Amino acid sequence: xxxxxxxxxxxxxxxxxxxxxxxxxxxxxxxxxxxxxxxxxxxxxxxxxxxxxxxxxxxxxxxxxxxxxxxxxxxxxxxxxxxxxxxxxxxxxxxxxxxxxxxxxxxxxxxxxxxxxxxxxxxxxxxxxxxxxxxxxxxxxxxxxxxxxxxxxxxxxxxxxxxxxxxxxxxxxxxxxxxxxxxxxxxxxxxxxxxxxxxxxxxxxxxxxxxxxxxxxxxxxxxxxxxxxxxxxxxxxxxxxxxxxxxxxxxxxxxxxxxxxxxxxxxxxxxxxxxxxxxxxxxxxxxxxxxxxxxxxxxxxxxxxxxxxxxxxxxxxxxxxxxxxxxxxxxxxxxxxxxxxxxxx
Amino acid sequence: xxxxxxxxxxxxxxxxxxxxxxxxxxxxxxxxxxxxxxxxxxxxxxxxxxxxxxxxxxxxxxxxxxxxxxxxxxxxxxxxxxxxxxxxxxxxxxxxxxxxxxxxxxxxxxxxxxxxxxxxxxxxxxxxxxxxxxxxxxxxxxxxxxxxxxxxxxxxxxxxxxxxxxxxxxxxxxxxxxxxxxxxxxxxxxxxxxxxxxxxxxxxxxxxxxxxxxxxxxxxxxxxxxxxxxxxxxxxxxxxxxxxxxxxxxxxxxxxxxxxxxxxxxxxxxxxxxxxxxxxxxxxxxxxxxxxxxxxxxxxxxxxxxxxxxxxxxxxxxxxxxxxxxxxxxxxxxxxxxxxxxxxx
Numbered sequence: 005x006x007x008x009x010x011x012x013x014x015x016x017x018x019x020x021x022x023x024x025x026x027x028x029x030x031x032x033x034x035x036x037x038x039x040x041x042x043x044x045x046x047x048x049x050x051x052x053x054x055x056x057x058x059x060x061x062x063x064x065x066x067x068x069x070x071x072x073x074x075x076x077x078x079x080x081x082x083x084x085x086x087x088x089x090x091x092x093x094x095x096x097x098x099x100x101x102x103x104x105x106x107x108x109x110x111x112x113x114x115x116x117x118x119x120x121x122x123x124x125x126x127x128x129x130x131x132x133x134x135x136x137x138x139x140x141x142x143x144x145x146x147x148x149x150x151x152x153x154x155x156x157x158x159x160x161x162x163x164x165x166x167x168x169x170x171x172x173x174x175x176x177x178x179x180x181x182x183x184x185x186x187x188x189x190x191x192x193x194x195x196x197x198x199x200x201x202x203x204x205x206x207x208x209x210x211x212x213x214x215x216x217x218x219x220x221x222x223x224x225x226x227x228x229x230x231x232x233x234x235x236x237x238x239x240x241x242x243x244x245x246x247x248x249x250x251x252x253x254x255x256x257x258x259x260x261x262x263x264x265x266x267x268x269x270x271x272x273x274x275x276x277x278x279x280x281x282x283x284x285x286x287x288x289x290x291x292x293x294x295x296x297x298x299x300x301x302x303x304x305x306x307x308x309x310x311x312x313x314x315x316x317x318x319x320x321x322x323x324x325x326x327x328x329x330x331x332x333x334x335x336x337x338x339x340x341x342x343x344x345x346x347x348x349x
Numbered sequence: 350x351x352x353x354x355x356x357x358x359x360x361x362x363x364x365x366x367x368x369x370x371x372x373x374x375x376x377x378x379x380x381x382x383x384x385x386x387x388x389x390x391x392x393x394x395x396x397x398x399x400x401x402x403x404x405x406x407x408x409x410x411x412x413x414x415x416x417x418x419x420x421x422x423x424x425x426x427x428x429x430x431x432x433x434x435x436x437x438x439x440x441x442x443x444x445x446x447x448x449x450x451x452x453x454x455x456x457x458x459x460x461x462x463x464x465x466x467x468x469x470x471x472x473x474x475x476x477x478x479x480x481x482x483x484x485x486x487x488x489x490x491x492x493x494x495x496x497x498x499x500x501x502x503x504x505x506x507x508x509x510x511x512x513x514x515x516x517x518x519x520x521x522x523x524x525x526x527x528x529x530x531x532x533x534x535x536x537x538x539x540x541x542x543x544x545x546x547x548x549x550x551x552x553x554x555x556x557x558x559x560x561x562x563x564x565x566x567x568x569x570x571x572x573x574x575x576x577x578x579x580x581x582x583x584x585x586x587x588x589x590x591x592x593x594x595x596x597x598x599x600x601x602x603x604x605x606x607x608x609x610x611x612x613x614x615x616x617x618x619x620x621x622x623x624x625x626x627x628x629x630x631x632x633x634x635x636x637x638x639x640x641x642x643x644x645x646x647x648x649x650x651x652x653x654x655x656x657x658x659x660x661x662x663x664x665x666x667x668x669x670x671x672x673x674x675x676x677x678x679x680x681x682x683x684x685x686x687x688x689x690x691x692x693x694x
Contacts, residue, residue, distance in 0.1 A: 074621045075452025076421065106422040107420025148639050150651050151642035232520070243510070245622070250638055277588055277590070290587055294579075306496040
């Protein structure tokens with residue numbers, strides 16, 4: 005499927021679910037970039053769970069998103085419980101506008117929902133010349149170091165550095181050693197897991213995937229990952245005015261309730277630091293130093309963060325995006341509602 | 350030793366090494382806070398290695414530090430190869446001034462040196478009402494994931510969130526699973542180390558501390574910590590105009606050469622986001638949620654990042670700071686030079 009086709013289908017599906025056309029296009033743009041990067045778990049497949057919540061009234065199809073400049077380089081964004089990627093795009097736009105004027109800008113969003121993968125926001129910012137640090141609060145899945153109850157989210161963090169005329173460097177990561185899906189896969193295959201991945205429900209490390217799935221994900225680097233997850237939540241959840249820690253509603257347990265997720269978008273206009281030739285030269289050199297590192301295994305050269313995703317992007321923009329037939333049908337079904345709902349409005 | 354006494358002694362030592370009085374006081378303030386936090390490896394003990402390099406001309410005692418506002422909320426700071434904590438304080442002051450005006454501000458420092466521990470900068474920012482993200486480039490000790498040669502530094506990152514009327518939350522961490530000192534201690538005790546700590550010099554995980562010391566530190570979470578270390582270097586080293594990756598000179602191998610380290614100081618004025626009572630209430634609640642987590646081991650309650658250091662700060666401000674006799678004598682010896690050098694200038 006071509007990028008433009010998928011974008012149209014995803015936007016039509018969101019319009020079918022009640023969104024305004026422009027809002028649907030903006031939100032779909034983030035999800036389609038997720039698919040282009042190969043992160044299909046966070047791509048247009050998410051429209052299904054968004055749709056469930058839109059139908060239940062857990063997410064508002066036509067929110068009144070309000071952006072308030074509280075300082076020349078700080079904006080707060082009230083998402084009014086809109087679809088996450090829509091709130092995300094509005095906040096990103098506001099941060100870009102401030103950074104263009106002041107050099108840097110930070111937008112704090114509240115009243116939001118799952119906002120898709122982070123890499124697309126970093127990518128859009130990078131292509132426009134902005135370095136970025138972006139984070140979100142999330143449903144609780146991690147126990148604090150030494151604790152035996154999930155109290156914080158597996159907060160995702162994305163960072164991007166533009167490379168004029170070349171490829172940006174983009175790191176998009178959550179704070180757990182692995183995602184729950186990886187533990188579920190080990191269970192399916194009947195394998196044990198390393199004891200660094202997760203704990204049982206009393207907070208003790210385990211190698212049994214079933215025990216782990218009843219317990220908690222372990223953060224990277226022990227107390228360091230715990231600390232990082234908590235810092236992301238302090239910026240994205242607490243300072244933004246959104247929910248944080250255990251105040252975040254689980255979208256899967258309570259799909260009909262607003263989550264009040266928060267995000268932050270911190271941008272720097274790199275053009276204020278030097279001409280693009282200066283940045284381009286340094287980024288080329290930076291990448292070359294890492295790429296030329298002798299590999300421990302000759303078959304596996306050293307990569308930069310985001311390199312696999314940017315390869316996927318180039319390939320899929322050229323050859324088309326693979327979308328499962330079942331997902332395509334679901335999106336078409338949502339899209340077909342658009343005609344009906346237009347009659348009733 | 351009382352805080353004021355140690356501050357005076359450390360400043361006198363730096364004056365003895367050729368610094369101007371005010372510069373010496375500002376730089377000493379950071380190091381003394383390091384000791385107050387209990388991070389003695391990054392406290393006034395550093396004045397010894399700074400002194401060695403000052404004597405060799407590897408660091409300039411009286412640099413011409415220039416702060417340039419390249420945008421309302423971005424400053425670049427040319428450290429002119431001054432003592433790191435001095436360059437750091439000047440950059441922090443500039444970031445605070447910009448954040449007061451614009452809400453946020455970022456200062457990029459280049460031409461700098463080891464700038465002490467990061468937590469003191471986050472602490473000063475927090476006490477003044479600013480949330481902060483601060484990082485530095487560092488000498489290369491980490492191999493990229495899959496690589497068998499050190500190409501990036503164990504870049505330190507510090508984050509702070511103010512808590513009006515209460516304790517800030519401060520996370521100060523480097524990107525390796527453990528510091529080299531911990532591997533050296535295992536060697537001394539004749540113990541093996543977990544294979545997640547380090548690799549041999551071909552980049553293969555090892556449990557032998559001696560092999561590990563000849564090899565590289567492993568970053569937290571594998572490619573995630575590698576990515577984070579690299580992002581810190583992109584902000585602190587590359588965007589700042591300083592050295593990055595293998596361009597950073599090792600201060601221990603080449604003490605007589607400028608390192609051209611870089612730092613970034615990103616600040617947000619939290620008072621623009623809401624009244625201090627609002628922030629205080631949320632920070633109290635945030636801390637209470639984490640502190641009330643049932644502990645896996647009842648004897649080890651859940652802690653917040655920076656909590657141990659802030660306990661040390663309170664205790665040592667009350668009871669005095671423990672400084673080794675040998676270190677005290679060294680500082681006094683440096684300080685005694687002040688009289689002599691004043692004659693000769």
